[in-house]
Amino acid sequence: MPTSNDLLQGTLELLILRTLALEPMHGWGITQRIEVMSREVLRINQGSLYPGLERLRRNGWISSSWRTTDNNRRARYYELTAAGRKELASQRATWRRASSAINSVLDWAGAF
Amino acid sequence: MGAVDRIRFFLASIFMRRRIEREQSEELDFHLDMQAQKYVGQGLDLVEAHRRARVDLGSSALAVREATHDQRGTLWLDEVRRDLSWATRQLRNNPAFSLAAVLTLALGIGATTAILSVLNAVQLRPPPLAQWDRLVMVWETDRRSGTTREPGAWPDYVDFQQRSRSLDAIAAFTGRDITVTPDGVEPVRHVAVAATHNYFEVAGLTPLLGRFFTVEEDRPGGARVALISESMWREQFDGAPDVLSRQLRIDDELHYVIGVVPDEADFGLDQIKAAAAYHGPWTVEGHARLWLPLQAGEDEYPRTTHPFLLLGRLAANSEYRRANEELTAIAADLERIHPDANAERGVFIEPLSAVVLAGSRPTLWLLLGIATLVLVVACVNVANLLLARGAARARELAIRRALGASAGRLSRQLVVESLTLSIIGGVAGLFVAAGGLRLILALAPADIPRIAEAAGGLDLRIAAASLLISLLVGLLFGSLPVVPASGADPGEVMRREGRSTAGTGRRTMRNFLVVSEVALAVSLVITAGLLLRSFNSVLGVDPGFSAAGVYKAHYDLPSSRYPADFSRWPNWTEQQRAVEEMVARSSSIPGVTAASISRHHPLDAGFANSWLVVGREVEARDWPEIAVRFTTPGYLQTMQLPLAMGRELNESDDASAPPVVLINQATVDRWFADQEPIGRELRFWGVNRRIVGVVANERIRGLTEDAPPIVYAPLAQNPANSGVLLVRSSAPPAAVLGGLSRAIRSVDPGLAVHGVEPLKSTILASVSERRFALRLAAAFALSTLLLALIGVHGLVRYLASQRTREMGIRMALGATASSVVALVLRGTLGLAASGIAIGLILAAGVSRVVSGFLFGISAVDVATYAAASGVVGLAAFGAAIGPALRAARAAPLAATRSD
Numbered sequence A: 001m002p003t004s005n006d007l008l009q010g011t012l013e014l015l016i017l018r019t020l021a022l023e024p025m026h027g028w029g030i031t032q033r034i035e036v037m038s039r040e041v042l043r044i045n046q047g048s049l050y051p052g053l054e055r056l057r058r059n060g061w062i063s064s065s066w067r068t069t070d071n072n073r074r075a076r077y078y079e080l081t082a083a084g085r086k087e088l089a090s091q092r093a094t095w096r097r098a099s100s101a102i103n104s105v106l107d108w109a110g111a112f
Numbered sequence B: 001m002g003a004v005d006r007i008r009f010f011l012a013s014i015f016m017r018r019r020i021e022r023e024q025s026e027e028l029d030f031h032l033d034m035q036a037q038k039y040v041g042q043g044l045d046l047v048e049a050h051r052r053a054r055v056d057l058g059s060s061a062l063a064v065r066e067a068t069h070d071q072r073g074t075l076w077l078d079e080v081r082r083d084l085s086w087a088t089r090q091l092r093n094n095p096a097f098s099l100a101a102v103l104t105l106a107l108g109i110g111a112t113t114a115i116l117s118v119l120n121a122v123q124l125r126p127p128p129l130a131q132w133d134r135l136v137m138v139w140e141t142d143r144r145s146g147t148t149r150e151p152g153a154w155p156d157y158v159d160f161q162q163r164s165r166s167l168d169a170i171a172a173f174t175g176r177d178i179t180v181t182p183d184g185v186e187p188v189r190h191v192a193v194a195a196t197h198n199y200f201e202v203a204g205l206t207p208l209l210g211r212f213f214t215v216e217e218d219r220p221g222g223a224r225v226a227l228i229s230e231s232m233w234r235e236q237f238d239g240a241p242d243v244l245s246r247q248l249r250i251d252d253e254l255h256y257v258i259g260v261v262p263d264e265a266d267f268g269l270d271q272i273k274a275a276a277a278y279h280g281p282w283t284v285e286g287h288a289r290l291w292l293p294l295q296a297g298e299d300e301y302p303r304t305t306h307p308f309l310l311l312g313r314l315a316a317n318s319e320y321r322r323a324n325e326e327l328t329a330i331a332a333d334l335e336r337i338h339p340d341a342n343a344e345r346g347v348f349i350e351p352l353s354a355v356v357l358a359g360s361r362p363t364l365w366l367l368l369g370i371a372t373l374v375l376v377v378a379c380v381n382v383a384n385l386l387l388a389r390g391a392a393r394a395r396e397l398a399i400r401r402a403l404g405a406s407a408g409r410l411s412r413q414l415v416v417e418s419l420t421l422s423i424i425g426g427v428a429g430l431f432v433a434a435g436g437l438r439l440i441l442a443l444a445p446a447d448i449p450r451i452a453e454a455a456g457g458l459d460l461r462i463a464a465a466s467l468l469i470s471l472l473v474g475l476l477f478g479s480l481p482v483v484p485a486s487g488a489d490p491g492e493v494m495r496r497e498g499r500s501t502a503g504t505g506r507r508t509m510r511n512f513l514v515v516s517e518v519a520l521a522v523s524l525v526i527t528a529g530l531l532l533r534s535f536n537s538v539l540g541v542d543p544g545f546s547a548a549g550v551y552k553a554h555y556d557l558p559s560s561r562y563p564a565d566f567s568r569w570p571n572w573t574e575q576q577r578a579v580e581e582m583v584a585r586s587s588s589i590p591g592v593t594a595a596s597i598s599r600h601h602p603l604d605a606g607f608a609n610s611w612l613v614v615g616r617e618v619e620a621r622d623w624p625e626i627a628v629r630f631t632t633p634g635y636l637q638t639m640q641l642p643l644a645m646g647r648e649l650n651e652s653d654d655a656s657a658p659p660v661v662l663i664n665q666a667t668v669d670r671w672f673a674d675q676e677p678i679g680r681e682l683r684f685w686g687v688n689r690r691i692v693g694v695v696a697n698e699r700i701r702g703l704t705e706d707a708p709p710i711v712y713a714p715l716a717q718n719p720a721n722s723g724v725l726l727v728r729s730s731a732p733p734a735a736v737l738g739g740l741s742r743a744i745r746s747v748d749p750g751l752a753v754h755g756v757e758p759l760k761s762t763i764l765a766s767v768s769e770r771r772f773a774l775r776l777a778a779a780f781a782l783s784t785l786l787l788a789l790i791g792v793h794g795l796v797r798y799l800a801s802q803r804t805r806e807m808g809i810r811m812a813l814g815a816t817a818s819s820v821v822a823l824v825l826r827g828t829l830g831l832a833a834s835g836i837a838i839g840l841i842l843a844a845g846v847s848r849v850v851s852g853f854l855f856g857i858s859a860v861d862v863a864t865y866a867a868a869s870g871v872v873g874l875a876a877f878g879a880a881i882g883p884a885l886r887a888a889r890a891a892p893l894a895a896t897r898s899d
Helices: A009-022 A027-037 A046-058 A082-106 B003-015 B017-041 B046-057 B060-072 B075-093 B095-124 B154-163 B199-203 B230-237 B241-245 B269-275 B320-337 B352-358 B361-392 B394-402 B407-443 B451-456 B460-479 B482-487 B490-497 B504-540 B573-587 B635-639 B665-671 B733-747 B759-766 B768-802 B804-812 B817-853 B862-889 B892-897
Strands: A062-068 A074-080 B135-142 B147-150 B167-180 B188-195 B225-229 B247-250 B253-261 B290-293 B309-314 B345-351 B550-556 B592-598 B607-609 B626-631 B643-646 B660-664 B681-684 B687-695 B710-714 B722-729 B752-758
Touching: A009 A027, A009 A046, A009 A062, A009 A074, A009 A082, A027 A046, A027 A074, A027 B017, A046 A062, A046 A074, A046 B017, A074 A082, A074 B017, B017 B046, B075 B095, B075 B407, B095 B361, B095 B407, B095 B460, B095 B768, B135 B167, B135 B320, B135 B352, B154 B167, B154 B320, B167 B199, B167 B290, B188 B199, B188 B752, B199 B309, B225 B230, B225 B247, B230 B253, B241 B253, B247 B290, B269 B352, B320 B345, B345 B352, B361 B407, B361 B460, B361 B504, B361 B768, B394 B407, B407 B460, B504 B768, B504 B817, B504 B862, B550 B733, B550 B759, B573 B592, B573 B722, B573 B733, B592 B635, B635 B722, B660 B665, B665 B687, B665 B710, B722 B733, B733 B752, B752 B759, B768 B817, B768 B862, B804 B817, B817 B862
Parallel strands: B188 B290, B225 B253, B626 B710, B660 B687
Antiparallel strands: A062 A074, B135 B147, B135 B309, B135 B345, B167 B188, B167 B247, B167 B309, B225 B290, B247 B253, B550 B722, B550 B752, B592 B626, B592 B722, B607 B626, B643 B687, B660 B710, B681 B687
């Protein structure tokens, strides 16, 4: 199965933003969520996750804060910012257009 | 995201990195734990779960950290910081190498900076005169006697001044010995400069207070005014601001003080005086403290006498050659118009800087040469050390390349290491420079012009330059090892370096390093040795007279009480009486075995005069001037100067007796080789004098110059208003010196006495410049010797210890410890021998360059060469023995394991 390394970096960020749109989450939680939402297809490697999170943070699309989990452990939680929400919407639209275009090419049965 | 936020991020990553790293660790730990928990939930036991989780995280942890670092954009900063700590650790772990390198750099940079700072202050920085490169000395020449650099005649000066277009203005000046009598205190001798009113303008000086002379004050019989130097203002008047209304008693007459000039107004009068072929009575040494108007006129100074030095300033659009031509034409004109006074007289101009700095130029060039040499040696040493170390680390670097380090990363680490070394060495060098500067100034004779200005401190530009050079050397040789490593395939390098003994390439380089280091060391030690021995020779020269036990005291008879009436000459009864009394009274001082008075003391070259032998007038036209000395009869006893022929001068040779003279051996050798000199007559100052005796040679021109032809005439027949009292005594110096001053004062209490010292001191002072040069040369040659020895020792020791593994293998294969040690030592000695051979040849060449400073020793003196070779060879041997023995003592396996 394609690992997160094979996915475009940008796609990972899209997935992270999408995940955080549901609710604030810590890093490990994000990987688990994506795994579940992709029906076990996508397994995110820590090597890509945290740099990605850092990038998103630098661009101001997510913010982080330290909180305690249900098990009373300290963890860093990330959440979407307002700018992040806008970015998510825009990247989602881009993805839809790109993927439908690719599908169109792959399913071409017509003539030139 | 705004720029502000980005900046905030950036700053945060620099200043809060520890916290950030901590948080990152915590985050990753959390992730690890959660993953482990998941595995536990899937059925694995705790330990296994953690292991799996760690494997998942595993090698990517560092990658994560690095990647996140990358995102923050401060990766390079972190790496440099890491490189720096790695570098310092490396240096700390190799103390011998680091110490050798740092010491070398410190010595090299320090010595060079100190010397060049002095050079800059003395030679290169212009003195505080306006545009001093436009100043020239206008010398007259005499084609008849072949003398150049003569002072000029007053009417000539006036003519030059009026007619010349290429010179804006010319000033005439001369030095004068004067006596200053502050109220109620003992009279003191000083040097004054008498100059025309435009002197200061020509020189480009401005007064600190007051004004310069006016044209009226500069006329014969003009007002009694004077300018004083800044230091005199401070000493005599305590720097009082009302000095301009005060008076000063100069030569028994009151003068008004009209201004104060800076001390630098004496920009090298001593040097000008020394350059001139002769000069008037101007014997007191030291900087000029008073300035008087020249007040010269044609009546007192007709065209036939040449008492004045001429200082000119080139006009804005003229240059030397043109000015020279113009003046020569004017002189030829004057020759035509005044054939009796100016026959065969010419003129030429010389830049003032050439005159003032000429004497000290050789010394300063020597200093420059030494400084360069020291820096070169230091750089070569450091380069050698770095190359040796680089070669030894080739394997380590190859391994790291194989593990994935980029060539750039490796170079950067090596560069950081070299830079660290260079910076430490450089900073240490600055301290050495400061100390060195103080040392030079302490050793320097005060008469190197403007040396006091060097006390201002190190020239920062020079310090920066030497620092830069050392940095460059460090950079270049420190990063060289990476060059082969980056090109080659790491595997290949590993294979090559993995061999137990050095391959031919490495061995050749190692050999080359040792040989070159030894060669350099040997040539330096030889040069140092030659210079040192020259110094000894100079002081051992027989001056021709016996200076031990001789003391001198200068006196001057003021013309107010001892009229210098040329109409009565030589019957100057007051002067005769004073002279006789002084000799008589000093003879009666206990311990004095002989006393006499001479116009000049034995180390003062005094007058030279044109002369001839009666009957050989035609031949004498081409003769150079002869040195003329006037003495009382006891002179030969006082100086223990042997009489070679004839008789001495005695009391009967007085003013009423026929004029007689003695000549010295040099005169006889030159002009009486096939004639009997006794009985012949020679003529100078318009008087025929009979030669009655021949004396041995005195080196009156200083210890290193041969005695010139000299004629001695009785003082009684040629009286003068100044002279030197000379006594020979076996009593302790303090008693004699006091007795001398008292003897002179008892004859006339108003006489100023100066220059009272043992003749030995005068001799030492006369060689002071050379002594300084040689002391300095010796000191710095010694430091290069030290550098060379450090270099040889450090290098050989390092390389010997590198062969530890090789020795271990040999011993493992069955060689005995002693045979292996012998092998290493033999190899080292062989290299040292070739290094010494090359060094000897190099030294022969180098010493030819400094042969101008060598005295009494050949540039290829066998003893020195042998000693130098011995010393350096010993150093190399000593350096190799330690590591060789140490390595042999360790078990062979331990030896092979050492990396």
